[in-house]
Structure formats: C-alpha cells, structure tokens
Amino acid sequence: xxxxxxxxxxxxxxxxxxxxxxxxxxxxxxxxxxxxxxxxxxxxxxxxxxxxxxxxxxxxxxxxxxxxxxxxxxxxxxxxxxxxxxxxxxxxxxxxxxxxxxxxxxxxxxxxxxxxxxxxxxxxxxxxxxxxxxxxxxxxxxxxxxxxxxxxxxxxxxxxxxxxxxxxxxxxxxxxxxxxxxxxxxxxxxxxxxxxxxxxxxxxxxxxxxxxxxxxxxxxxxxxxxxxxxxxxxxxxxxxxxxxxxxxxxxxxxxxxxxxxxxxxxxxxx
Amino acid sequence: xxxxxxxxxxxxxxxxxxxxxxxxxxxxxxxxxxxxxxxxxxxxxxxxxxxxxxxxxxxxxxxxxxxxxxxxxxxxxxxxxxxxxxxxxxxxxxxxxxxxxxxxxxxxxxxxxxxxxxxxxxxxxxxxxxxxxxxxxxxxxxxxxxxxxxxxxxxxxxxxxxxxxxxxxxxxxxxxxxxxxxxxxxxxxxxxxxxxxx
Numbered sequence: 001x002x003x004x005x006x007x008x009x010x011x012x013x014x015x016x017x018x019x020x021x022x023x024x025x026x027x028x029x030x031x032x033x034x035x036x037x038x039x040x041x042x043x044x045x046x047x048x049x050x051x052x053x054x055x056x057x058x059x060x061x062x063x064x065x066x067x068x069x070x071x072x073x074x075x076x077x078x079x080x081x082x083x084x085x086x087x088x089x090x091x092x093x094x095x096x097x098x099x100x101x102x103x104x105x106x107x108x109x110x111x112x113x114x115x116x117x118x119x120x121x122x123x124x125x126x127x128x129x130x131x132x133x134x135x136x137x138x139x140x141x142x143x144x145x146x147x148x149x150x151x152x153x154x155x156x157x158x159x160x161x162x163x164x165x166x167x168x169x170x171x172x173x174x175x176x177x178x179x180x181x182x183x184x185x186x187x188x189x190x191x192x193x194x195x196x197x198x199x200x201x202x203x204x205x206x207x208x209x210x211x212x213x214x215x216x217x218x219x220x221x222x223x224x225x226x227x228x229x230x231x232x233x234x235x236x237x238x239x240x241x242x243x244x245x246x247x248x249x250x251x252x253x254x255x256x257x258x259x260x261x262x263x264x265x266x267x268x269x270x
Numbered sequence: 271x272x273x274x275x276x277x278x279x280x281x282x283x284x285x286x287x288x289x290x291x292x293x294x295x296x297x298x299x300x301x302x303x304x305x306x307x308x309x310x311x312x313x314x315x316x317x318x319x320x321x322x323x324x325x326x327x328x329x330x331x332x333x334x335x336x337x338x339x340x341x342x343x344x345x346x347x348x349x350x351x352x353x354x355x356x357x358x359x360x361x362x363x364x365x366x367x368x369x370x371x372x373x374x375x376x377x378x379x380x381x382x383x384x385x386x387x388x389x390x391x392x393x394x395x396x397x398x399x400x401x402x403x404x405x406x407x408x409x410x411x412x413x414x415x416x417x418x419x420x421x422x423x424x425x426x427x428x429x430x431x432x433x434x435x436x437x438x439x440x441x442x443x444x445x446x447x448x449x450x451x452x453x454x455x456x457x458x459x460x461x462x463x464x465x466x467x468x
Binding site: 019020021022023025026028116164165166167211212213214215216218219236237238243246248269 | 276277278279280281282284297308309310311312313314315316317318320384385386387388389390391393449453454455458459
C-alpha cells in the first residue's frame with residue numbers, strides 16, 4: 001500500500017496507455033513523458049506495462065506501508081536512480097524549477113484495477129481511475145524483479161522538435177513545415193494532457209471544416225484562428241481540424257515537459 | 271484498382287473512401303484480414319490506420335474492393351421517448367408534424383458508421399440527406415445521457431452527460447457505454463439500429 005499525503009496540482013495513475021479502443025471513442029491516455037515513465041519502471045525492476053504516478057509540477061508526498069524500491073524520473077530528477085524505502089518511510093517530489101511532469105515508480109507497480117486493459121487515467125473522457133487525491137491508499141503489486149545496480153541510464157536531452165508532413169498539405173499550401181519552423185512559438189497556459197497549445201503568428205489555412213477523421217498523437221491541428229494545438233495522450237480519437245504536420249514520436253515526450261510561457265522550436269524532420 | 275493512402279506522420283496513414291458506410295466496411299475488412307495496427311479508426315470519409323507503415327499498408331489494401339457490402343452487423347432496437355426539446359423545431363424544418371418526425375425516424379434502419387466525440391457516441395447513418403438539420407447556433411452546456419439527437423444527416427445518442435450542439439428529439443434509458451461489457455460500446459461501428467417509439 002502507498003498512502004498519499006499530498007498531491008500538488010495534479011497526480012494521475014498512468015501506464016503506457018489504452019490501445020485498441022479509439023474506434024469506440026476512447027482516448028489512448030498513458031504517461032505523457034513515456035521515456036521518463038519507462039525509465040522509472042526499469043530502475044525499480046518493473047515490467048514496462050506497470051503503472052506509475054505522474055506528478056504535475058511536484059508536490060507529491062507518499063508514505064509506503066511496505067519495504068519497496070522506488071524511483072523518481074522526469075522533471076524532478078535529472079540523474080534518476082532507484083532508492084530503497086522501508087515501511088513507514090515517506091518520499092516527496094519537490095516543486096519543480098523547470099519542466100512539468102515527474103514519475104514515481106514503485107516496485108510492483110500501482111495496482112489499481114485496469115479499465116479496458118489499462119490503468120491510465122484519461123482526463124478527456126474520464127475512462128480509468130479517478131485522479132489521485134490526498135488520503136488515497138493505492139494498492140501496490142507484487143515486486144517481480146530486482147533493480148539492476150549498474151543500470152544508470154541517462155534521460156534523453158531536450159532539443160528542437162522534429163515535425164513530419166501531415167495528411168492535409170492541400171489545406172495549407174507548400175512550405176507549411178518551414179512556416180512552422182520559422183515561427184517563434186510560446187507554450188500557452190491552456191495546454192493540458194489533451195493538447196499543447198501554441199501562441200505565435202497564425203498559420204494561414206483554407207477556411208472551413210474537415211469532416212471528422214481519426215487523429216494521431218503529435219498531430220499539429222490548426223483551428224480557424226491559426227494557432228496550432230499539438231495533440232497529446234488524452235486527445236479525442238477523431239477531430240475536424242486540418243493537420244499541418246506531425247511531431248516525431250520520439251520527440252513527443254518533450255511536449256510533456258514544456259512549460260506555459262516557454263518558447264518552443266519546431267524543425268522539419270530530415 | 272488502387273486506394274488513396276495518405277501518410278500521416280511516420281507511422282500512420284489515412285485512407286480515403288467515399289462514405290462513412292464504406293469507411294466502416296474497410297475498417298471491418300482490415301480487422302477480418304488481420305491488418306496489424308495499434309488502432310483502426312473509421313470516420314466520415316476516411317479510415318485511420320495508426321501504428322503502420324504507409325507503403326506496406328498500401329500493398330495490403332490492394333486486396334480490398336470499394337463498394338463491397340459490409341458484413342451485416344449486430345442489430346439493436348432502441349426504445350425512445352420522443353419528447354425532446356428540439357422535436358418541434360425539427361418538425362418545422364422538415365415541414366411535417368411532430369408525429370410524422372417520429373414515424374420517419376422509426377422507419378429507417380440506421381447503421382453505426384463510426385464512434386467519436388465521447389466513448390460510445392456513435393454517428394448513425396441512414397437518414398436521407400434532404401432531412402439534414404444544422405447544429406444548434408449555441409450548443410447546450412449540458413445534454414442529458416440517453417438524449418437522441420440529430421445533426422446534419424446523422425443521428426446520435428449521448429452515452430453520458432456532456433455539452434452538445436445536436437438537436438435533441440428524444441431520450442432512451444438504454445445503456446450505451448459500459449466498460450465491463452464486450453464490446454463496451456453498444457453501438458460499435460457496423461451495428462444496425464432501429465429507433466422504436468415508446
């Protein structure tokens with residue numbers, strides 16, 4: 001058992017997400033910074049499908065009721081490593097000077113009941129467990145593996161975000177990727193797990209609406225106002241805005257750590 | 271024949287089709303033929319294949335024939351109390367009485383073309399284009415679960431309470447979304463639907 005003593009702005013249970021239900025209208029959900037969540041699981045000897053806690057901006061405090069290896073990765077932990085907690089010990093993720101999301105893995109994983117094959121909380125449609133609240137007592141699964149003492153992988157470094165062509169070139173004309181790359185984007189305050197909203201000079205596009213069609217993680221939708229929204233894990237499976245480009249899957253994690261007010265650079269993928 | 275496959279980033283592709291019914295048929299064909307993808311999402315005029323290589327997909331899809339009839343899906347009858355707040359408005363737009371609206375809606379066999387907007391919210395095709403109605407100018411902040419509503423030539427039933435801009439003509443007590451059911455959506459794409467006045 002893991003007792004939650006404080007949550008900060010938001011704490012969610014997340015795993016790799018919910019697959020195979022998009023055609024029924026279910027968002028994928030899953031850890032927004034996938035590599036950080038995967039690293040946390042690896043450090044404590046978990047399977048990659050184990051559920052972790054995703055902490056927005058820190059402030060999470062937990063007490064373990066059993067002896068367990070734990071690891072914190074993401075924004076709060078530039079040099080993550082596994083730590084052994086004894087029953088009754090507490091662990092706190094401090095408020096963060098940079099980045100957005102940190103991940104706490106506990107050996108055995110957060111063992112809330114899966115819904116449609118995943119323990120992830122989807123904030124758009126409400127599928128999966130409720131957001132974690134102070135006072136919650138979370139079940140922990142049986143620890144299956146031991147952490148590898150010499151496994152000290154470094155988290156990936158942030159850099160320009162690579163963008164590939166989207167399916168709607170005819171809505172934007174040629175050169176839209178260059179236009180996305182030339183614009184000095186600022187991360188908007190309204191960004192969340194559904195989408196990263198960008199402020200900057202509007203992207204010109206054909207007026208009108210698409211008929212609804214399926215959307216992918218990292219799709220750069222351009223609504224009529226020309227301000228892009230990059231779809232993140234909790235995006236609706238269908239949408240009606242044209243897509244100017246798609247963020248490379250290996251760079252989507254960076255969007256999870258981009259703070260409102262920060263600048264963001266897009267680059268056409270080579 | 272060849273189909274139009276548009277790459278959608280490095281590991282997804284959109285396939286263009288002529289209609290929502292054909293999209294459901296292609297999605298069904300792809301599942302039956304074991305096309306390996308994370309998600310296969312039919313929509314109004316496309317099918318999204320997420321987690322695939324576009325070139326490999328194009329080769330696989332040469333086996334598909336547009337216009338082939340989709341496999342007959344499950345049949346569901348939905349009891350509906352036609353007392354919605356927009357029934358009179360729809361009657362005025364169609365130029366008929368409210369009773370005639372009910373009679374017409376009950377006369378069509380509808381087909382779930384695709385789901386979207388919310389888990390289990392099915393876009394039901396089958397109303398003739400001349401009966402299309404526009405969305406509300408101002409969407410409602412809250413539409414009750416079970417509301418049976420129209421927009422364009424689509425019919426939809428809200429599985430849960432949400433904001434909404436469709437014109438509400440009735441309501442049902444049928445459970446449309448249940449995560450413990452298989453499939454969790456009562457009106458999964460391909461399902462045939464008839465509205466029964468009650």
